Amino acid sequence: xxxxxxxxxxxxxxxxxxxxxxxxxxxxxxxxxxxxxxxxxxxxxxxxxxxxxxxxxxxxxxxxxxxxxxxxxxxxxxxxxxxxxxxxxxxxxxxxxxxxxxxxxxxxxxxxxxxxxxxxxxxxxxxxxxxxxxxxxxxxxxxxxxxxxxxxxxxxxxxxxxxxxxxxxxxxxxxxxxxxxxxxxxxxxxxxxxxxxxxxxxx
Amino acid sequence: xxxxxxxxxxxxxxxxxxxxxxxxxxxxxxxxxxxxxxxxxxxxxxxxxxxxxxxxxxxxxxxxxxxxxxxxxxxxxxxxxxxxxxxxxxxxxxxxxxxxxxxxxxxxxxxxxxxxxxxxxxxxxxxxxxxxxxxxxxxxxxxxxxxxxxxxxxxxxxxxxxxxxxxxxxxxxxxxxxxxxxxxxxxxxxxxxxxxxxxxxxxxxxxxxxxxxxxxxxxxxxxxxxxxxxxxxxxxxxxxxxxxxxxxxxxxxxxxxxxxxxxxxxxxxxxxxxxxxxxxxxxxxxxxxxxxxxxxxxxxxxxxxxxxxxxxxxxxxxxxxxxxxxxxxxxxxxxxxxxxxxxxxxxxxxxxxxxxxxxxxxxxxxxxxxxxxxxxxxxxxxxxxxxxxxxxxxxxxxxxxxxxxxxxxxxxxxxxxxxxxxxxxxxxxxxxxxxxxxxxxxxxxxxxxxxxxxxxxxxxxxxxxxxxxxxxxxxxxxxxxxxxxxxxxxxxxxxxxxxxxxxxxxxxxxxxxxxxxxxxxxxxxxxxxxxxxxxxxxxxxxxxxxxxxxxxxxxxxxxxxxxxxxxxxxxxxxxxxxxxxxxxxxxxxxxxxxxxxxxxxxxxxxxxxxxxxxxxxxxxxxxxxxxxxxxxxxxxxxxxxxxxxxxxxxxxxxxxxxxxxxxxxxxxxxxxxxxxxxxxxxxxx
Numbered sequence: 001x002x003x004x005x006x007x008x009x010x011x012x013x014x015x016x017x018x019x020x021x022x023x024x025x026x027x028x029x030x031x032x033x034x035x036x037x038x039x040x041x042x043x044x045x046x047x048x049x050x051x052x053x054x055x056x057x058x059x060x061x062x063x064x065x066x067x068x069x070x071x072x073x074x075x076x077x078x079x080x081x082x083x084x085x086x087x088x089x090x091x092x093x094x095x096x097x098x099x100x101x102x103x104x105x106x107x108x109x110x111x112x113x114x115x116x117x118x119x120x121x122x123x124x125x126x127x128x129x130x131x132x133x134x135x136x137x138x139x140x141x142x143x144x145x146x147x148x149x150x151x152x153x154x155x156x157x158x159x160x161x162x163x164x165x166x167x168x169x170x171x172x173x174x175x176x177x178x179x180x181x182x183x184x185x186x187x188x189x190x191x192x193x194x195x196x197x198x199x200x201x202x203x
Numbered sequence: 204x205x206x207x208x209x210x211x212x213x214x215x216x217x218x219x220x221x222x223x224x225x226x227x228x229x230x231x232x233x234x235x236x237x238x239x240x241x242x243x244x245x246x247x248x249x250x251x252x253x254x255x256x257x258x259x260x261x262x263x264x265x266x267x268x269x270x271x272x273x274x275x276x277x278x279x280x281x282x283x284x285x286x287x288x289x290x291x292x293x294x295x296x297x298x299x300x301x302x303x304x305x306x307x308x309x310x311x312x313x314x315x316x317x318x319x320x321x322x323x324x325x326x327x328x329x330x331x332x333x334x335x336x337x338x339x340x341x342x343x344x345x346x347x348x349x350x351x352x353x354x355x356x357x358x359x360x361x362x363x364x365x366x367x368x369x370x371x372x373x374x375x376x377x378x379x380x381x382x383x384x385x386x387x388x389x390x391x392x393x394x395x396x397x398x399x400x401x402x403x404x405x406x407x408x409x410x411x412x413x414x415x416x417x418x419x420x421x422x423x424x425x426x427x428x429x430x431x432x433x434x435x436x437x438x439x440x441x442x443x444x445x446x447x448x449x450x451x452x453x454x455x456x457x458x459x460x461x462x463x464x465x466x467x468x469x470x471x472x473x474x475x476x477x478x479x480x481x482x483x484x485x486x487x488x489x490x491x492x493x494x495x496x497x498x499x500x501x502x503x504x505x506x507x508x509x510x511x512x513x514x515x516x517x518x519x520x521x522x523x524x525x526x527x528x529x530x531x532x533x534x535x536x537x538x539x540x541x542x543x544x545x546x547x548x549x550x551x552x553x554x555x556x557x558x559x560x561x562x563x564x565x566x567x568x569x570x571x572x573x574x575x576x577x578x579x580x581x582x583x584x585x586x587x588x589x590x591x592x593x594x595x596x597x598x599x600x601x602x603x604x605x606x607x608x609x610x611x612x613x614x615x616x617x618x619x620x621x622x623x624x625x626x627x628x629x630x631x632x633x634x635x636x637x638x639x640x641x642x643x644x645x646x647x648x649x650x651x652x653x654x655x656x657x658x659x660x661x662x663x664x665x666x667x668x669x670x671x672x673x674x675x676x677x678x679x680x681x682x683x684x685x686x687x688x689x690x691x692x693x694x695x696x697x698x699x700x701x702x703x704x705x706x707x708x709x710x711x712x713x714x715x716x717x718x719x720x721x722x723x724x725x726x727x728x729x730x731x732x733x734x735x736x737x738x739x740x741x742x743x744x745x746x747x748x749x750x751x752x753x754x755x756x757x758x759x760x761x762x763x764x765x766x767x768x769x770x771x772x773x774x775x776x777x778x779x780x781x782x783x784x785x786x787x788x789x790x791x792x793x794x795x796x797x798x799x800x801x802x803x804x805x806x807x808x809x810x811x812x813x814x815x816x817x818x819x820x821x822x823x824x825x826x827x828x829x830x831x832x833x834x835x836x837x838x839x840x841x842x843x844x845x846x847x848x849x850x851x852x853x854x855x856x857x858x859x860x861x862x863x864x865x866x867x868x869x870x871x872x873x874x875x876x877x878x879x880x881x882x883x884x885x886x887x888x
Contacts, residue, residue, distance in 0.1 A: 014367055035414075047450065050411040050424050067411055078453065081409030085426040 012054065013062045015176045017169065018086035020111065022103045023071035025094040026128040029159035031068045034169050039160050046070050048082060057173050064173060083114040088122035088176040090168055093143075095127045095156065096135040101143065108150065122175035124153050126168050131158040214248060307340075341378070341387045343399035353380050357448045359441065361434040369419065369433075375400060377434070379448065382456055384408065384425070386432075403427050405456050410449045412442075462538035501527065501543065508550040512557055517581040520554050525584065551585060558582050562594035575599075579641045592648040595641065596655040599634045603659055606630055607666050616676050620667065620684040627663045628691040631656065635698055657705055664709040672713040678721045679789075682796035685710065711801045718794055718802070722809035725786050726816050732779040733820045738833050738840070741774040741781065748772065752781070759788035760851040767843055780840050783817050784848045791852060795859030807866055810852065814870060817844060845871060 019027040028046050033039055035051050051066040069082050083089075089111055093100040104125065115121050125147045127138060140156070147154035153171060157164040217223065236242050357379040363372045363386075376397050378385040383404050387397035403425070413422040413433065421442045422435045436442035500507075504527060511520035527547060534540060561578040575598055582591035606626050612619055635652070642648045671684045692706050743749045749772050756764040761784065767775045774781065790813070794806050821841045828834045849871045856864045 011368060035416075047446070048409065048411040050413045052413075052416055052419065078409055081407065081426055082411070085409070085431050 013060075013177075013180075014065055015062060015173045016065045016067065016085060016087040017172055017176075018067045018082060018089050019069060019092060020083075020089050020107045021071055021092035021126075022094075022097075022100040025071065025092050025097070025100045026159045027071065027090075027092050028068050030090070030092065030126070030128060030157060030165060030168070031066050033159045033162055033165045035066070037162070039162075045072055055170075055173075057170060057177065062173065062177075064169065066169075079110060080114050083111055086111075086115075087180075088124075088172045090124055090126050090172060092126045092128050093138070094129045095138045095143075096129050096132050098137040101127075101138045101146075104146075120179065122172055122179055123150075124155060124168055124172050124175075125150070127154065127156040128159060130156040130163060131160045211248060211252060215252060218252070341376075341385070341397045341399055342390070353382060355379070356381055356452050357445070359436070359445070361436060361445075364422065364433045364435060366424070366431050366433050375434070377445075379452060381452060384449075405453050410446060410453075412446055459538060465537070501530070504543075505546045505550060508547070508554070512550070512554050515557075517554065517558060517577065520550075521581045521584045524551065524554075555582065555585060555587060555590070558585075559590070559594060562591070562598050576637065576641060583641065583645065588642060588645040588648055589651075592638075592642060592645070592651050595638070596634075596651065599630070600655065600659060600662070603627060603630050603634075604662060607662070612670070616670055616674065616680055617683055617687075619670055620687055623663070623666060623670070624687050624691040627659075628694065631659060632695060632698065634659075635695070635700055639698075656700065656702060660702055660705055661709060664706070668710075668713050672717055675720075678717060678793040678797075681714070681717050682793040685714065685797050707799050707801055711799075714797050714802060715805045718797070718805055718809055721790060721793075722813060725790055725813050728786060729779070729783050729813070729816050729820075732782055733816070736777065736779055736820070736824065738777055738824065738828070738837055740769070740836070741776065741778050743772040743774060745772055749774065755785060759784060760855055761847050763847065767839070775836075775839060776843050777836075777840050779820070780817070780844055780848075783844075787813055787817075787848070787852065788855070791855055791859075795855065798859055803860065806860075807856075807864060810856065810864075811866060811870055814849065814852070814867070817848075818870070 019031055021027050023045060024043060028049070029040060031049075031051055035053055046068050047070050049068040051068065053064050053066075055062060055064055067082060067086060069079065091104050091107055091111075093104050095101075108123070111121060111123065125143065127140075127143050129135075143156075144154050155164050155168050155171070157168055159165060217228070232242075232245060236245070355378060358377060361375050361377050363375050364370065365372055374389050376387050376389060378387065383402055385402050386400045388400045390396045390398050407427050409426040411424040411426060413419055413424050415421075420435070421437070421439050422433055423442055423446055425432050425434065434445075436445055504523060507523055508520050511517070511523065524547065531540060531544075558578045558581055562575055562582075575595055579591045579595045582588070582594070607623065610619065610622055610626060635656075638648075638652050642652075667684070667688060671681055676684070688706065688710075689703065692703050695702055743752065749768060752774065753764055753768065769775055787810075791810065794802075794809070798806060821837065821844055825834065825837050825841060828837055849867070853864055853867045853871070856867065
């Protein structure tokens with residue numbers, strides 16, 4: 001660890017997170033709140049934006065790379081390419097729009113298809129806009145039930161109030177880290193010292 | 204001596220031998236020698252040998268002296284030549300370098316980008332060619348050119364960074380083709396030369412905008428599973444362009460492929476129709492491909508059009524277009540068809556421009572309307588009949604104007620007017636005939652011609668008026684000129700074009716003014732004469748002069764003038780009345796030549812004013828005159844005026860106009876009362 005600290009951010013572990021979900025559910029809002037602690041009211045459809053930030057995850061300095069994708073249908077065809085690059089996914093829907101919740105199933109299917117060769121994909125279901133309780137269309141139980149069915153965590157967030165925003169990103173990063181470590185163990189078992197990251201993590 | 208000579212030879216061989224060693228030799232010599240003498244002898248022998256050698260050396264040098272000199276000269280020549288060669292080589296090297304630099308600069312991304320924003324369409328053609336030149340600079344990717352239809356969309360310098368640790372990796376040059384992205388690294392020390400690094404299929408890559416987050420700036424990410432790459436653009440604007448163009452190109456590609464797939468199936472049954480084309484019938488080499496746009500002539504159509512336009516073979520170009528249109532008529536509007544159309548449309552635009560230029564009035568106007576027929580008919584075939592019509596007429600207007608301007612204004616107005624009318628109406632007639640021929644199918648254009656005719660006529664009238672009216676010509680000349688114009692105008696009706704009404708409308712103001720100004724002259728002259736009225740008989744001195752006057756009066760329509768003439772050379776009417784008669788009748792005759800219905804009232808009013816002057820003069824004189832003899836004479840004059848002159852004026856007017864002039868009759872009758880009842884008049888006075 002000491003050796004790592006002498007180097008700049010470049011040698012930090014990088015976790016690649018992808019924001020997935022229908023258009024307008026608040027993927028960019030969540031990202032911006034997490035990145036810059038600000039809530040952006042104006043809605044401008046995203047094409048594909050990438051963010052990077054240094055964070056301290058359980059005492060270890062790591063980097064998070066967030067790929068904010070387009071929810072709009074026109075981009076459905078090229079989503080595969082984005083999904084392939086991700087290590088973990090935040091599957092976002094809006095609790096005020098039932099359709100966006102229904103759509104999560106399709107997104108999940110697509111992720112599973114793209115990442116078919118991996119056994120467990122770090123993924124969280126995120127019900128955003130929890131501040132708009134009065135306009136809720138998706139009951140908490142329904143969402144929780146679905147998450148259980150899929151064997152993933154369900155968290156309700158508000159990009160506006162910043163409720164649970166850090167939680168979803170950090171929980172996801174933990175899942176990614178766990179997965180990477182188990183993979184490295186496997187790899188190191190077969191070909192020792194091949195991966196630099198593995199070496200670092202062993203220290 | 205023989206022995207000595209032999210020893211010398213032996214000594215020489217000994218000395219010449221390669222293995223000769225001076226020390227060994229001296230040692231051997233001193234061992235063998237038995238005394239001073241022997242050594243002395245030996246020394247002498249060596250000495251003589253040395254001399255001999257020096258001699259022969261000297262001889263040899265002299266012998267080869269000339270050759271030495273020549274060789275030395277040759278060497279110096281060679282040296283000079285070598286120097287020149289090296290100089291030329293360096294020069295050429297620098298030229299080559301500057302050429303590479305220049306080429307590189309023109310191809311630089313900036314130039315390409317500017318071109319693209321300024322002329323997106325023109326740039327497209329150039330880009331295909333650009334691809335070849337650009338890719339030649341990239342080592343190891345010649346095979347890229349083998350894919351047909353591939354062209355360069357965008358390219359530019361980028362800096363690549365490590366995705367994991369954001370460390371600068373290398374400078375690259377990215378070439379975005381319509382279906383793939385080529386990354387090339389620059390070769391150190393060789394500007395503008397790149398080395399192939401990677402080729403990514405556009406389908407397999409995703410573009411991600413990297414949000415600004417120091418030290419990351421102006422970056423974007425290309426994801427291609429499993430790796431991804433981060434590039435930095437020179438500035439935010441260029442990055443934005445890259446993102447937009449990449450996305451657009453990806454979309455276009457997907458769209459293209461989708462449409463191609465849709466096309467291939469339904470297009471198959473269309474293929475049998477192709478042989479209906481004469482081109483394909485002729486050359487059997489044509490191989491049928493499922494997508495019917497790959498037919499040779501369609502493939503080459505844009506280029507062929509270029510050639511046709513360049514060779515000014517407009518008919519050929521339009522023929523090609525017609526062929527394409529009839530071929531595409533019943534085909535679905537698929538994407539490649541659209542693409543082809545857009546390419547062709549560009550040519551059509553060019554062709555139209557050229558044709559328009561052909562027809563522009565700045566071009567030569569000689570050759571008459573027929574000279575424009577070629578361009579006009581091709582434009583009409585291109586469906587640009589309105590434009591063709593507009594240009595044709597504009598061209599003709601310019602031609603007419605030039606023709607009018609070129610007419611030399613010679614002394615006599617009438618002569619000029621004759622020429623002017625001839626030139627104008629002939630060209631109008633020719634234009635009309637040509638128009639009828641060119642635009643026979645486009646009836647909609649006819650109204651444009653009428654409008655044009657009106658304008659042309661206006662131009663003519665302007666020139667006409669300038670000569671005829673502005674220069675204050677006499678009324679007879681004016682009348683003659685107008686008559687000429689009218690006659691010419693009438694000739695147009697033989698092709699069904701009657702502009703007489705327009706001519707009248709355009710002339711009426713000037714003619715009115717002319718009539719009125721002439722009326723003023725008549726009135727002024729009459730008043731002037733009246734002011735010197737003596738109420739005396741006229742003495743014409745000789746019977747010949749009287750005869751002449753009689754003739755004049757008869758010409759004026761006064762047939763009973765004899766009643767008013769005395770013997771020999773006397774006329775029993777005052778000079779003023781005679782002069783008035785002559786002048787008024789002349790005015791009337793000329794005015795009637797000019798007459799058309801719009802002038803009716805003006806003419807009538809003028810006549811009444813003139814007549815009134817005479818009537819008032821006679822009546823006034825009658826009332827004022829006390830001498831009965833003179834009174835009788837005045838009365839005689841009055842009766843001449845009323846019973847002859849005014850009647851004749853009315854008659855002529857009615858003849859000329861076609862209807863009786865009631866106002867004139869009323870004028871005569873109202874005045875007659877004064878004359879019929881002369882006593883009452885006198886009593887009043």
